Amino acid sequence: MHIKKILLTNFRNYKNQEIVFDEKVNIIYGNNAQGKTNIIEAIFLSAMGKSFRARRDKDLICFGENSAKIQVEYKTIDREGKIEVIIDDKKTFFINGVKQNKISDIIGKINVVIFTPDDIDIIKEGPDCRRRFLDMMISSLKPNYIHILNNYNKTLEQRNSYLRQIKYENKPKSMLEIWDKQLSEWGEKVYNYREKYVEKLLEKIKVIHKTITKSGNLEEDISIKYISNCKDKNKFLENLEKAKDIDISRGYSSLGIHRDDLIIYINGKPVKVFGSQGQQRTSVLSLKLAELNIVKEEIGESPILLLDDFMSELDSNRRESFLNKIVGNQVIITCTDNIEGTNSYFVENGNCIRK
Ligand SMILES: Nc1ncnc2c1ncn2[C@@H]1O[C@H](COP(=O)(O)OP(=O)(O)OP(=O)(O)O)[C@@H](O)[C@H]1O
Ligand SMILES: [Mg+2]
Numbered sequence: 001m002h003i004k005k006i007l008l009t010n011f012r013n014y015k016n017q018e019i020v021f022d023e024k025v026n027i028i029y030g031n032n033a034q035g036k037t038n039i040i041e042a043i044f045l046s047a048m049g050k051s052f053r054a055r056r057d058k059d060l061i062c063f064g065e066n067s068a069k070i071q072v073e074y075k076t077i078d079r080e081g082k083i084e085v086i087i088d089d090k091k092t093f094f095i096n097g098v099k100q101n102k103i104s105d106i107i108g109k110i111n112v113v114i115f116t117p118d119d120i121d122i123i124k125e126g127p128d129c130r131r132r133f134l135d136m137m138i139s140s141l142k143p144n145y146i147h148i149l150n151n152y153n154k155t156l157e158q159r160n161s162y163l164r165q166i167k168y169e170n171k172p173k174s175m176l177e178i179w180d181k182q183l184s185e186w187g188e189k190v191y192n193y194r195e196k197y198v199e200k201l202l203e204k205i206k207v208i209h210k211t212i213t214k215s216g217n218l219e220e221d222i223s224i225k226y227i228s229n230c231k232d233k234n235k236f237l238e239n240l241e242k243a244k245d246i247d248i249s250r251g252y253s254s255l256g257i258h259r260d261d262l263i264i265y266i267n268g269k270p271v272k273v274f275g276s277q278g279q280q281r282t283s284v285l286s287l288k289l290a291e292l293n294i295v296k297e298e299i300g301e302s303p304i305l306l307l308d309d310f311m312s313e314l315d316s317n318r319r320e321s322f323l324n325k326i327v328g329n330q331v332i333i334t335c336t337d338n339i340e341g342t343n344s345y346f347v348e349n350g351n352c353i354r355k
Helices: 036-048 117-124 127-141 144-169 173-213 233-242 244-250 277-299 316-325
Strands: 002-011 014-020 025-029 068-075 080-087 091-095 098-100 112-115 222-227 261-266 304-308 331-335 343-348 351-354
Touching: 002 036, 014 351, 025 036, 036 068, 036 080, 036 112, 036 127, 036 304, 036 331, 112 277, 117 127, 117 277, 127 144, 127 173, 127 261, 127 277, 144 173, 144 244, 173 222, 173 233, 173 244, 173 277, 173 316, 222 277, 233 244, 261 277, 277 316
Parallel strands: 025 331, 025 343, 112 304, 304 331
Antiparallel strands: 002 014, 002 068, 068 080, 080 091, 091 098, 222 261, 343 351
């Protein structure tokens, strides 16, 4: 699949910008703070319904304006279409001119896999970064997952609120069972999705990581393990019951899929703790390439790759090994220096000019 054209109106530092993309490699280059990542952000948003970096949608609107618009024309194996996102005090999505009611209705119209220097957070930061990585990937492939995850989170909020009502307003403890039951049901559903996709990741990443790290007789063995306390609904219910008094005194739920983690091991040791800087970077590259393979397999065509400032992170061997793995995809790359011999765009102060 590929994006044919994008139109930005009052989006970040773009007033009115049209960009026509090549089906293969597109290089967006320019100095810092000129608007390169803003283009990647607009594409990501039209694919996933939200930004990968803005906390508030309001920040996406050009300073001094009241609304922003992104229009994307795309082509897949079997259809062409247009996605339109309008951001004002809310976000509204249109597919081929028809207004969509839910975010999940636009996800998956185009599939993107993004590589950014911040991906290293998946290894280095807390479990929430790893859960976000998993949840994003699954949502892009199974929009129904968003609905399940939202229901879990809503139930969790209600349970937490009731825990505080028990603590401060002497509400009966017995009523907690209602939330426990719902939490365990939604939790099990989320668990099943995550478990299935971690299995798929494991299968792909083993092969990918070996080829990336192979040097003479040496190669690294990577493994990933999904840690959850919602594996079994009944066991989870039992544990919720056991944790009841602690949860009441803390005023929040200490168990559930919102505490899950994904541990990544190199040669049997957690890479977060024991990995060198290089091993951590390579692990995250393998993880993202595994994601790319899964997306490709599930949708039956090559997704669009967004590489934000990513190539600068790789040494020349890894860059070559990486480029060999992504033939066939439309690739949109941002960097500070132009790469000769490719279709390129120069960005300066919110203007993007094809070179
Ligand atoms: N809502 C907004 N309205 C107008 N300009 C904005 C808005 N949000 C961000 N900007 C501007 O966009 C620019 C940053 O854009 P972007 O992140 O795309 O830069 P970049 O070219 O990727 O830079 P780098 O090479 O440093 O990553 C900054 O100049 C910032 O002030
Ligand atoms: Mg940038």
